[in-house]
Structure formats: structure tokens, C-alpha cells
Amino acid sequence: MFSRVYRIAITVPPLAWVAVFLLVPYLLMFCYSFWSVSESQAILHSWTFDNYRELLVKPVYWQTLLRSMWIAGRVTLFSLLLGYPLAYFLSFHTGAKRDLFYQFVIIPLWVSYLVRAYAWKTILGTDGVLNTLLQYAHLTQHPLDFLLYSPFAVVLTLTHIYTPFTLLPIYASLEHVPRNLVEASHDLGASPTQTFWRVVFPLSIPGVLAGATFAFVLSLGDFLAPLLLGGPSGIMISNIVVSLFGAAYNWPLGAAISFCMLLIVVGLLFFSERVEKKWSFS
Amino acid sequence: MAGEAPRGYRWAPALQSTAMATSSELIVGSRETTSNAALLSLRAVAKHFAKNIVLRDISLEIAEGEFLTILGESGSGKTTLLRILAGFEQATSGEVWMAGERLDSQPPYRRPVNTVFQHYALFPHMTVEENVGYGLRVAQRPADEIQRRVGDALAKVKMSAYAKAKPSKISGGQQQRIALARALVNRPRLLLLDEPLSALDANLRRQMQVELKALQREVGITFIFVTHDQEEAMVMSDRIALLRSGELEQVASPREIYSRPATAYTAQFIGHTNLLDAEVHAGVARSGVLAWTTSLRDGPALFSLRPECIRLSAMGGPADGSLDDGSIHFRAKLRDQVFHGANELWRVECAEGRILTLRTSSRPASNGGDGTLEFEFFARDAVPVRPSEERV
Amino acid sequence: MELFMNGPPTRGSVWLTAHALGVFAFLYLPIAILIIYSFNGQGVGGFPPRDLTLNWYRVLFQDGPIWDSVFNSLIVAGAAMFIALAFGIPAALALDRAQFPCKALFRRLMLLPLILPGIITGLSLLMLFREASLKLSLVTIVLGHGTALISVATTEVFAGLQKLNRAQEEASLDLGANYWQTFWRITVPNLKLSIIGAALLIFTLSMDEIAVSFFLIGRDNTLPLEIWGRLRRGITPEINAISTVIFVFSLMAIVLWYRLRTQADVSRV
Numbered sequence: 046m047f048s049r050v051y052r053i054a055i056t057v058p059p060l061a062w063v064a065v066f067l068l069v070p071y072l073l074m075f076c077y078s079f080w081s082v083s084e085s086q087a088i089l090h091s092w093t094f095d096n097y098r099e100l101l102v103k104p105v106y107w108q109t110l111l112r113s114m115w116i117a118g119r120v121t122l123f124s125l126l127l128g129y130p131l132a133y134f135l136s137f138h139t140g141a142k143r144d145l146f147y148q149f150v151i152i153p154l155w156v157s158y159l160v161r162a163y164a165w166k167t168i169l170g171t172d173g174v175l176n177t178l179l180q181y182a183h184l185t186q187h188p189l190d191f192l193l194y195s196p197f198a199v200v201l202t203l204t205h206i207y208t209p210f211t212l213l214p215i216y217a218s219l220e221h222v223p224r225n226l227v228e229a230s231h232d233l234g235a236s237p238t239q240t241f242w243r244v245v246f247p248l249s250i251p252g253v254l255a256g257a258t259f260a261f262v263l264s265l266g267d268f269l270a271p272l273l274l275g276g277p278s279g280i281m282i283s284n285i286v287v288s289l290f291g292a293a294y295n296w297p298l299g300a301a302i303s304f305c306m307l308l309i310v311v312g313l314l315f316f317s318e319r320v321e322k323k324w325s326f327s
Numbered sequence: 328m329a330g331e332a333p334r335g336y337r338w339a340p341a342l343q344s345t346a347m348a349t350s351s352e353l354i355v356g357s358r359e360t361t362s363n364a365a366l367l368s369l370r371a372v373a374k375h376f377a378k379n380i381v382l383r384d385i386s387l388e389i390a391e392g393e394f395l396t397i398l399g400e401s402g403s404g405k406t407t408l409l410r411i412l413a414g415f416e417q418a419t420s421g422e423v424w425m426a427g428e429r430l431d432s433q434p435p436y437r438r439p440v441n442t443v444f445q446h447y448a449l450f451p452h453m454t455v456e457e458n459v460g461y462g463l464r465v466a467q468r469p470a471d472e473i474q475r476r477v478g479d480a481l482a483k484v485k486m487s488a489y490a491k492a493k494p495s496k497i498s499g500g501q502q503q504r505i506a507l508a509r510a511l512v513n514r515p516r517l518l519l520l521d522e523p524l525s526a527l528d529a530n531l532r533r534q535m536q537v538e539l540k541a542l543q544r545e546v547g548i549t550f551i552f553v554t555h556d557q558e559e560a561m562v563m564s565d566r567i568a569l570l571r572s573g574e575l576e577q578v579a580s581p582r583e584i585y586s587r588p589a590t591a592y593t594a595q596f597i598g599h600t601n602l603l604d605a606e607v608h609a610g611v612a613r614s615g616v617l618a619w620t621t622s623l624r625d626g627p628a629l630f631s632l633r634p635e636c637i638r639l640s641a642m643g644g645p646a647d648g649s650l651d652d653g654s655i656h657f658r659a660k661l662r663d664q665v666f667h668g669a670n671e672l673w674r675v676e677c678a679e680g681r682i683l684t685l686r687t688s689s690r691p692a693s694n695g696g697d698g699t700l701e702f703e704f705f706a707r708d709a710v711p712v713r714p715s716e717e718r719v
Numbered sequence: 720m721e722l723f724m725n726g727p728p729t730r731g732s733v734w735l736t737a738h739a740l741g742v743f744a745f746l747y748l749p750i751a752i753l754i755i756y757s758f759n760g761q762g763v764g765g766f767p768p769r770d771l772t773l774n775w776y777r778v779l780f781q782d783g784p785i786w787d788s789v790f791n792s793l794i795v796a797g798a799a800m801f802i803a804l805a806f807g808i809p810a811a812l813a814l815d816r817a818q819f820p821c822k823a824l825f826r827r828l829m830l831l832p833l834i835l836p837g838i839i840t841g842l843s844l845l846m847l848f849r850e851a852s853l854k855l856s857l858v859t860i861v862l863g864h865g866t867a868l869i870s871v872a873t874t875e876v877f878a879g880l881q882k883l884n885r886a887q888e889e890a891s892l893d894l895g896a897n898y899w900q901t902f903w904r905i906t907v908p909n910l911k912l913s914i915i916g917a918a919l920l921i922f923t924l925s926m927d928e929i930a931v932s933f934f935l936i937g938r939d940n941t942l943p944l945e946i947w948g949r950l951r952r953g954i955t956p957e958i959n960a961i962s963t964v965i966f967v968f969s970l971m972a973i974v975l976w977y978r979l980r981t982q983a984d985v986s987r988v
Contacts, residue, residue, distance in 0.1 A: 051898060051899070051902075052817050052819075054809065055809040055810075055812045055813045055816075055817060056809070056813045056817055056819050058805075058806055058809055059806045059807070059809050059810035059813060059825075059829070059869070059873075060821075060825060062806045062866070062869065063810075063825065063828050063829060063869075066844065066847070066862065066865075066866040067828050067831065067832070067843075067866060068828060069847060070843030070844050070846060070847040071843055073843065073846045073847055073850060074839075074842065074843045074846055077846055127742050127745065128742070130735055130738045130739060130742070131738070131739045131742045131743075133735065134735050134736065134738070134739035135739075138732065138735065138736065138739075144977075144981065147977075148973070148974060148977050149743065150743075150746075151973060151977070152969075152970055152973055152974075153746045153747065153750070155920075155923060155924070155927075155969055155972075155973045156750065156927075156965070156966055156969045156970070157927040157929075157943065157962075157965050157966075157969065158927065158929060158930075159927070159929055159943050159946055159947065159962075160750070160753070160962040160965055160966060161749060161750070163753070163946075163950065163958060163962060164749035164750060164752060164753040164962070165749055166950075166954070167752070167753065167756065167763040167764060167954065167959070168749060168752060170764055172762075172764040172765060173763075173764045174752055174756070174764055174765070174766055176764075177764060177765045177766035178766040178767075180766075181766050181767065205745065205746065205749065208742065208745075208746065209746070223448065225444050225446060225448040226448050226450060228413075228415050228435070228442075228444070228448065229442070229444055229448035229449075229450075230450075230461070231414070231415075231434070231435040231436045232413060232414075232435050232436070232440075232441055232442045232510075233436075233441065233461050233462035233465060233509065233510075233513065234436045234437075234462050234465045234466055234513065235436055235461075235462075235465040236434075236436050237729065237731060237732075238731060239465055243461075243465075244450060247452045248451070248452060258834070259834060262834055262835070262836065263834070263836055265836065266835070266836020266837070266838050266839065267836065268838055268930075269929065269930065269933075273950065283836065283838050286838060286842070287838070287933075290842060290845070290934065296846070299842070300842070300846065303838070303839055303842050303843070306836070306839060307835070307839055310834070310835060310836070310839075314834065324452075326451035326452050326493070326495065
């Protein structure tokens with residue numbers, strides 16, 4: 046339909062950028078994972094499986110990965126539990142004020158990650174707002190120290206950050222549920238609760254999957270929250286990678302872990318997409 | 328409202344008696360259908376949306392086993408009325424009673440009422456079978472009963488072969504049948520149909536009209552059907568309730584509403600008509616050069632004359648406007664011929680410039696000659712109607 | 720408040736409303752506390768806050784390095800915005816209209832940075848720059864942001880294109896305009912609001928971006944990284960003050976973005 050010049054003008058530049066700055070770097074990361082580092086901290090371009098062997102053999106990597114998945118899993122679960130009812134409320138119960146409520150929901154989403162993580166740091170510390178409040182109200186005698194520098198703090202903070210992320214796809218899929226289906230269900234004798242479980246929820250599953258995938262993947266790869274709030278017991282897999290590119294200086298090993306993470310993420314995306322397709326009926 | 332002549336209406340004296348008669352008929356409906364017990368009773372139902380008055384003072388009795396059509400233009404309030412009966416809207420004032428109990432205090436899922444939606448509203452994530460059996464599953468009927476009743480329902484709408492299909496894979500007409508089956512399988516006391524045929528093409532529509540009517544006779548359930556298509560209403564209904572701007576204009580059987588329209592709006596909405604402004608004096612109504620006998624009192628009046636009541640008469644009869652054996656003759660020039668297939672509509676211009684429409688059997692197109700032709704009609708075919716004032 | 724517009728409140732809808740308000744509280748309370756304590760003379764913790772003062776804002780105002788980093792962030796955000804739009808708009812058009820080999824792969828690659836954790840995007844680019852012997856600086860950060868945010872531009876503009884009434888373009892062609900003229904006279908004006916919205920969003924996200932920047936930083940800090948550095952050293956309410964200011968600006972940007980987007984929907988014929 047369009048002239049050749051136009052077609053080239055709109056396809057080549059983005060393709061070129063994506064190739065240079067996305068495709069090549071991933072390939073490079075793949076290559077790095079097979080290289081090694083010498084004592085003098087130079088990267089040796091010699092091809093070896095050592096890095097992957099190390100990942101399989103040393104338990105610390107396994108354990109941290111599993112702990113990270115456990116944390117990511119909890120974040121996903123809580124985000125869904127918090128986000129779904131709010132999305133439902135937004136879609137079905139707000140009427141004319143819906144725009145206003147929607148804006149209230151997306152504002153935390155775009156306010157800086159750092160700001161929000163920092164806020165929790167000030168709240169959860171032993172001298173933080175929560176602890177001093179509890180003591181002030183005579184609900185506790187001593188500060189609770191599990192609040193900060195623990196997996197709990199990481200899960201709490203990441204849930205806070207990713208609940209809007211899960212909410213939005215769920216809201217979008219709820220908006221797509223034709224309202225006359227809800228009326229038809231009522232008409233046929235189903236109460237609002239029955240209508241929700243039999244009609245509304247099944248049709249919102251693609252949104253739930255999208256939101257859950259988002260939250261899980263982003264939590265899994267998060268390194269900032271653990272650094273700020275995780276303490277030694279809250280270390281996640283990305284923190285190991287960060288130190289491998291920093292003080293521990295073993296880029297190839299770090300690349301190997303990163304590449305594994307990339308594979309996990311891409312795998313999850315594919316899987317989620319296939320299940321979503323099965324559950325979408327337009 | 329009953330028996331009260333419309334306010335500020337200068338023709339009130341002439342039509343007082345007529346107004347009273349038609350108003351009470353309006354409320355109760357024609358005598359012929361009150362032999363069955365009244366199933367549904369609407370009492371002074373009104374609905375406002377903020378400042379917008381959608382329904383005013385609707386009172387209606389509907390008999391068991393009746394096929395009632397609520398007919399009206401878009402904006403007349405007909406869908407709102409249906410939704411109030413289904414339970415998706417609450418009336419602002421008034422009551423709805425069914426079989427001796429308040430209906431409007433119940434949420435939709437507790438009413439013995441089912442709806443066929445305008446765009447079918449089939450559940451896309453369920454098969455046809457699952458859709459039809461939904462109401463029964465919700466009511467927790469035993470599995471074998473569900474299977475049996477669903478099978479029967481599908482057979483009744485001739486869709487048994489599609490039991491395992493998904494709604495997205497079947498055509499619009501087929502979806503409509505499934506929507507019907509899904510509603511009927513629950514054996515409701517009342518079935519509401521919200522313009523279910525409007526999305527179908529003309530031929531399929533005509534076919535479905537006949538099938539729906541037959542189905543209703545067969546199952547014996549009260550149907551309330553909403554449409555804006557007056558022909559559809561006449562084909563299918565036992566009674567028609569004509570709704571205009573939120574008020575009932577007339578409620579009567581199709582024949583009655585056609586041959587004895589109560590108001591100008593009714594006369595014009597259902598079928599074609601000629602509206603004649605006339606002055607009545609001593610039993611004779613005069614309108615321009617036309618004059619005919621009438622039993623109305625003296626004063627101004629409005630008459631409806633259907634196009635098919637005007638005929639070509641043989642030339643040589645009495646001159647314009649003369650009264651002769653009840654048949655009124657007049658001369659006019661043919662201005663326009665509109666071909667309708669089985670018949671044609673002629674627009675003819677009378678001496679004083681008035682245009683009348685008449686319906687006659689199809690004949691070859693005239694060559695547009697300036698010949699004056701003679702027409703006639705019977706005095707009794709000029710039906711007195713109330714004028715319809717504008718409503719806010 | 721039409722909270723119970725679906726009829727009289729049932730037990731279910733009361734719980735639902737309570738839950739919804741609870742989640743809102745959860746989302747906003749930490750931020751509210753942050754703002755309150757930016758006025759607290761006593762520090763970031765402790766309860767109740769006493770000694771309300773504007774002191775920390777005064778300190779912030781005089782904090783040189785912070786303003787340097789703000790300046791850096793603005794430059795980076797502007798440049799990143801430019802890159803993301805320059806490559807993202809054609810990408811959206813290509814995805815919407817053109818057919819070419821590897822289109823599916825291209826689409827997936829384009830959308831990947833949206834969902835991939837920043838660490839992977841950041842590290843992979845780091846390796847690229849190292850192999851290309853490119854020194855880390857604001858330039859590398861710009862390249863990183865641009866890459867990460869192209870997907871935002873593409874998705875926003877793509878959504879705008881989807882809502883575009885194709886018939887308008889066909890009418891333009893029918894009336895004698897060629898493809899190029901149609902593009903500038905019809906397509907672009909209709910996309911104006913989408914593009915402006917995308918620009919606003921990209922700018923805001925770039926100002927806040929920390930995960931990718933973490934690995935690509937050279938000598939000059941962006942604002943988030945400057946704050947991060949401070950956090951490692953010790954916490955004062957000055958950081959609360961900075962955070963409050965960031966929050967206010969983000970708020971304005973997002974509300975503006977949302978208004979633009981809904982206006983785009985309304986003005987569509």
C-alpha cells in the first residue's frame with residue numbers, strides 16, 4: 046500500500062537500533078557466559094562450560110535462585126490479592142468517578158521506585174515510624190527487628206511497588222467483559238457472587254496471567270530492594286550478579302547467571318502467553 | 328390521568344366523550360383479552376434519570392399467555408420499561424406486581440422472569456450446551472434433569488446439532504435461537520425480548536417472527552416483546568402497547584390499533600395515513616372541499632383516513648365534495664407514484680393544494696399527464712383521532 | 720459518592736469497597752509519611768513527628784551536587800526522549816502497517832525491555848560498551864534509557880494508531896493527496912496527542928530510572944543515582960524533601976499525561 050521509500054524509512058531504523066542495542070548485547074551476554082576471567086582481571090575469550098558447571102555445583106546459586114523465586118512468588122500472590130478486588134471495584138463499582146479513581150491508581154505506579162523503597166526503609170527500621178508508633182501506643186515494648194533487613198521487608202516493598210502493575214492488566218480485561226453478560230447471568234438466576242465466579246472471573250484470566258507474569262518476572266530480577274531493605278537474609282539472585290560485576294569481578298559468571306535469568310523470563314513469557322490464548326474469547 | 332382531557336387542548340369539548348372512552352380502554356386494554364387472569368400488573372410506574380424523565384405513569388395489565396409488544400421509537404422508553412421488568416433498573420415510583428406479589432422488590436436473579444437480550448449476551452467461554460444449561464446449573468438441578476431439559480430446549484429451537492459449539496463459531500441468527508433456548512429452558516412465567524430480531528437481515532427476520540409466534544403458542548408463556556418496527560408488532564402480537572415519550576399512547580390489538588387509532592401519532596406511526604383537519608357542524612365534518620357525515624359534536628376535530636380507503640372512482644359521478652350514499656368524491660391530480668411491489672402509493676393534489684396519499688394496486692407508470700382524476704372514500708373510514716401534542 | 724450505584728449495598732459490596740479503600744491506603748500511606756517527615760526536625764523516624772520545619776528544604780536548595788545531578792538527569796531525559804520517539808514512532812508505524820520478514824521477532828524484541836528486569840538490559844548493554852571500548856558516561860546512560868524506553872513510545876503510539884479511523888486516511892487519498900501528504904496532514908495530527916503523551920511518559924520514566932543506569936554510570940550522576948549514593952552513606956530528612964519534590968513533579972506529569980490521553984479519545988471522531 047505504501048511507497049517503498051516510506052516502508053524502508055519506517056522499518057530499517059528501528060530494526061537497526063533493536064539489532065545493535067538489544068539483539069547483539071544478548072548474544073554478547075551469551076558469549077560472555079562461556080568465557081572466563083584471569084587473575085589480572087582480564088576477560089579471556091576462551092570458550093568453556095566452567096561457569097555453568099559452577100552454577101550447577103555450588104549450592105549458593107541454587108539456593109539464592111530458589112529463595113528469589115519464593116520471594117517473587119509471594120510478591121505475585123499478594124499483589125494479585127490486593128490488586129484484583131481493587132481492579133474489580135474500579136471497573137464495576139465506580140461509575141462516573143471512574144477516571145478519578147483510575148488516576149489515583151496509576152500515580153503510585155509512576156512515582157519513583159527509589160522514593161517508594163526509601164519510604165519503607167524509613168518506616169520499617171528499628172527507629173522507624175512504625176516501630177516508634179507501636180511503642181508510643183504501648184503495643185510493643187521493644188522495636189521489632191524483623192521488619193527491616195529481612196525477606197519480609199523485601200516482599201512488603203515489592204508488593205507495594207508491583208500491585209499497580211498487576212492491577213492494570215486485570216482492569217483492562219475486566220473492562221472488556223461486556224456488561225450485558227453480567228445482566229444475562231443475573232437474569233438466569235445467578236447472584237452477584239455466582240456471577241463473578243462463573244462469568245466475570247473466567248473472562249478476566251488473561252489479565253490475571255499478564256499481571257502475575259509481570260510481577261513475578263520483575264520481582265525475580267530485582268536487586269535494589271534487597272540492597273536497601275533485604276539485609277543478609279534477603280539477598281536475591283540479582284544481588285549476586287551485581288557483585289560479580291562489581292567487587293567480586295567475575296563477568297563471565299555473572300553473564301552466565303544473567304543469561305539463565307533471561308531464559309527463565311522468556312520461558313515464563315511464552316508459557317504465560319500460551320495459557321492466555323487458551324483463555325481469551327473475544 | 329384517566330378520563331382527564333389533556334390540558335390546554337382547545338378541542339376538548341368536541342372529543343370529551345371520545346377521550347374518556349379511549350383512556351379507559353388505554354388502561355385496561357381491549358375487552359377481548361381480559362378473559363385470562365392478569366399475570367403482570369404495572370401501576371403508575373415512572374422512571375427519571377437525573378433531570379431526564381424517561382417513563383411517566385405507566386399503568387398496564389398483562390394477561391397470562393399473552394403476546395404483548397411494546398412498540399415505540401428510540402427514546403420512547405421501551406427498553407427502560409423492559410429493564411425495569413427484568414430488574415436491571417429500579418422504577419423511580421410506582422409498583423410492579425406479578426401473580427399477587429411485588430415483583431420490583433426482588434433482584435433480577437430472584438424473579439421468575441427471563442430475558443432474551445438484544446445482542447444475545449451469550450457467554451463466550453461456554454459451549455452452546457453450557458450456555459443453555461446455565462440457569463439450571465445455578466439452580467443446582469440434578470445433572471440428568473439438566474441434560475434432558477437442555478436437549479429439549481435445543482430441539483425446540485432446532486439447534487441440537489450445535490450443542491458443543493462455541494458461540495463465536497455460530498451465526499447471528501443461530502446465536503439468537505440459543506439465547507431464546509437459554510431463557511426458555513428455565514420455564515419462566517414471563518419472557519422479555521429486547522429487540523431480538525433487529526440484528527437480522529430482512530428475510531431471516533420475517534422467518535423468525537413466524538417461528539417466535541408459533542413457539543409462544545406452543546409453550547404458552549407470556550411474552551413481552553420490545554421493538555420499533557410496527558410491522559413486526561402487528562404480525563406477532565396479541566396486543567400492542569404503543570409508547571411515546573415515556574407514556575402509553577394506546578394499548579389494543581393490532582386490528583383495533585390499526586383501524587381505530589386513538590391519536591394522530593398512533594395513526595401515523597402504525598401504517599400510513601392522511602390527517603384531515605376538519606370543522607364539525609350539525610353532523611357534517613368539513614375539511615377544505617371535502618365533507619362527510621360524522622357523529623361528533625360541533626367544533627374543530629381531527630380525522631385519520633387510511634390510504635387504502637381512498638379509491639379511484641369512475642368518472643361521471645357527482646362533482647367535488649358532494650355527499651352521495653355515504654361515499655365522498657373528490658377530484659385531484661396525480662403528482663407521484665411510488666412502487667411498493669404488491670401495491671403502489673399515489674400522492675395526489677386536490678383543488679386547494681392539499682396532498683393526499685392513497686394506496687392502489689400496482690399498474691404501469693403514468694406518463695405524467697395533467698389529467699384530473701376522481702377519487703372516493705366512505706365517510707365511516709374517516710376515523711376521529713386526538714391530536715398528539717409535543718411532550719418534553 | 721456513587722459507591723453503591725449497583726443498587727442497595729450488599730454485604731459483598733461493602734467488603735469490596737472497604738478492601739479497595741484499604742489498598743489505596745496501603746499504596747499512599749508510605750508516601751504520605753515520607754512527605755510528612757520531610758518537615759520533621761528530628762529525623763526520618765520516630766513518632767510522632769515534632770518540630771515541623773522547612774529546614775530540610777532549605778538544605779536541599781543549597782545542595783550543589785543534587786542540582787548537578789538534576790541537570791544531568793534533565794539532559795539525559797531529553798536525549799532519551801528524542802531517541803525513543805525517533806525510533807519508536809517508525810516502529811509503531813511499521814508494526815501497524817508494514818509487512819516484513821522477522822516481524823514477529825522484531826515485535827517481541829521491541830517489547831522485551833518493558834518486562835525484562837532492568838539488570839539484564841543494563842548488564843547486556845554494559846558488555847556491549849565494553850567490547851566496543853566505549854567509556855561509561857552520560858552518553859552510555861542516554862543509550863541505555865533510549866533502548867529501554869523505545870518500547871514505551873512504540874506501545875503508546877501503536878495504541879493511538881489502532882484507534883485511528885482508517886477511513887479518514889482513505890478519504891484523504893480519495894480526495895487526491897498522496898501517501899506522504901496524507902501522513903503529514905491526517906495521520907500525524909491525529910497522533911499528536913499520543914506522541915505528546917508518550918514523550919511525557921518517557922521523560923518521567925527516564926528521570927526516575929535507576930536499574931539500567933546503575934550499570935552504565937560514568938563520572939556524572941543522574942538524580943536517582945545521586946540519591947542512591949546518599950542512601951548508602953546515611954539518611955537524613957533531606958532525602959525525604961527530595962523525594963517529596965520528585966513526587967509532586969511525577970504527580971503533575973502523570974495527571975497531565977492522563978488528561979492528554981483521555982482528550983485524545985474524546986476528540987476522536
